[in-house]
Amino acid sequence: MTEVFITNMLIIGAGPAGYTAAIYGARANMKPVLLTGMQPGGQLTITNDVENFPGFADAIQGPWLMEQMAEQAKNVGAEIVMDSVTKCSLLGPEKEDEYFIFHTDSGNIYKARTAIIATGAQARWLGLEAEEKLQGYGVSACATCDGFFYRGKKVAVIGGGNTAVEEALYLTHHASHVTLIHRRDSLRAEKIQQDRLLNNPKVSVIWDSVVENILSGGTPEAVTGLALKNVKTNEQSTLDIDGVFIAIGHNPNTSLFKNQLDLDSEGYIITQPGTPKTSIPGIFAAGDVQDKTYRQAITAAGSGCMAALDAERFISEIE
Template sequence: MENIVIVGTGPAGLTAAIYLARAGFNPLVLEGPQPGGQLTTTTEVENYPGFQDGILGSELMSNMRKQAQRFGARFQTGWVDETDLSERPYKLKLDNGSEIITKSVVISTGASAKYMGVPGERDNIGRGVSTCATCDGFFFRGKKIIVVGGGDSAMEEASFLTRFATEVRLVHRRDELRASKIMQDRARANDKIVWSLNATPQEVVAGESGLQGLRVRDNATGEDMLLEADGVFVAIGHTPNTAFLGGQVTTDDQGYIVVQPGTSRTNLPGVFACGDVQDRHYRQAITAAGSGCMAALDCERFLEDADAAAMNADPLLVTQEVAFGD
């Protein structure tokens, strides 16, 4: 029987592990096939407080993991295939067939960015291809950028990137945008944004000197052309990693876990959520870490209250506890 199982090892999960380990709960942390989360795909992180010269994303995650281990957190590799959250204690079934029983669960499985699925894209993540303008926009100061997408997120990222780039080209495979009118109007009013609509991405093109641009197909003429750029930002949405929960935890219309305002508590007692899996707006390492702290404190209070309630409900247990204490 585990006291706490933390599912996920991004900034949120590792921060929760540090706090809960320091509090003496000896949490079990389950890390999937990408330990450290999306931050490990970022070459350099310059906006995480405390690192004036920046730090590699993989190094930051490695340091946080070692810090959690130092205080007693235990790590196990495994993918949670199924969950039974119908009653406490909860049951988590892993991909190797084993089952873990736990009094509480902290869900920090993040949200996976959607990619175009074209050649050259995955090979150049962190080398010119990005899914986070706030994270990586600074590196493209004075350069040309392409943003792929047609929703509000794409409009917002394109507008943000004009602070750094000399030109931001917005590429969308349809001739109409899905973004709200106010977001479209804001983007169209920006002189730095140019438009390539009705163009389907075909390939991210890179050479020895770096990214060269994005090859697209004009849907009207069928002609392929290379749109030159130093960076390609993919803004076609994120998918929260919540499928393994089987609908037992309340989510919004996009699949993000719903937490009680100002807390990390979900609709189930003893189940908490932190990081990008419950954050559809900010998706930053620092906000994820902050929510991981919240989840740890909420979980700690829950277990303390549950233990107190159990003792009050069992007079014999109270007598035994006092006797052992003496």
Template structure:
């Protein structure tokens, strides 16, 4: 029986969103011959987004199309892109070691983490029960199934408003539930929401339970509770979309790197350097403030430039010793 393969690279990039692909472009141009591991969702969160209207140079671009272009760019400049998922990392010594689901072990002199973030859930037993049967965290994935039906969205940020607006393309009515009395979303998105005749907003409420049937399994409504009075009401719906934000995908490193704010990887000021020299973090894994594609791409650039300098510092003593 042959041994599992081991691949070494100067720079290993884990993650394939805007941060990962931008890091790959810069690392390739620095002749570092990076390997990029795509993960379980190649292209990241933008692949489950429709119209992107804030990417510079494109007044409107489809999220999946933008990520296809980024992947092609990284590939064209020399990045080796591998469809694998890293399930374990050892950052205790260099070279750093990553283990893939494929059985391949990857080692690297420098590591760029760009694993992004994943949708948050409410944590209700009824929500878990109906996941995939009327409960979703991705309107662009599942909105089509609710053509002519009523749906409920919970949340108050950009994600929630974008999901609600997208769902108006299919649903007969979209009810947005928010626990406060105002939204955090960008003003232009709020303006579109308030002026859409298919949208109703229920303020100062939280979702207490998802209700439905089991034969066949499906959502029939949600039970809401007023945040101050505690009064309950039921809103009928065929679909319930959770859009309360995202949590950083830091499980691989939470016990090895310094984290804060619920799992975001800590980086040094004006840098992507983490608490371990040679390990850099970029994008939504470290950014709890902006969470934009363009800021993720910027951090990917920073990470690659910093990785290049780090590798040069490793090579310098060896070169001096040879003189």
């Protein structure tokens, strides 16, 4: 049976941005409701050691950090619901007066005076079986997050765009050597970035090649190398490495909001510079769903705080 719930603040997504928004919203007595979506905790649930979140002297586990954020949000008064939004009405005749309408997988309907979208983004993967098995054990999609663990080791970066080149250059500050693997014979990155990469003595490039498999071994099982194939000659080879970074882009989780919110060419929600405000007053975006530059847990949490504070101000101004 369908139930209808009314709230001042609906938060969609349960990563660092969503949970932080819930904490600040609850402390402002907004009585926020957070819908977790399909992956409570976001990308940190598949991150083992987290060393760059302030406040912890030793590395912490990503899933544990998300559990703590969820408990903190509950303790200050946020309601956390295991449900996913399947349809929303932010504009047009289906929107009801001051309320935005959200339909969920459970069949329930939420009417919200403000909403914070914190649905995140997902890294694009190669589609290899070994990728999922070895995530956190030598396979990563974030050099800024995990590069520190590869000090003095050999790593590979897969991709040829700005993200791949930036990741490779960042890794040269930690790794002993970085190999960039690209399926074409030229890079798509900006020319200045290409020059920096190709002139760096710690970087080599393998052109016209794809990864056919990620090799592993040891106890615990970890990445030991890559099986490569040249797409022009079909020649096969192996590359001995300690870690591989997949840098072929991210997909923001914004399909629900197409034709309602302003999105950029890559599908990220466009927000006003320096704010979480979207193209619709009362709708805010926080975290990786609108941030394709930093994509860190701490920046996501910060933008979740900003979104909650701005949502509170929005309510105050219309009352």
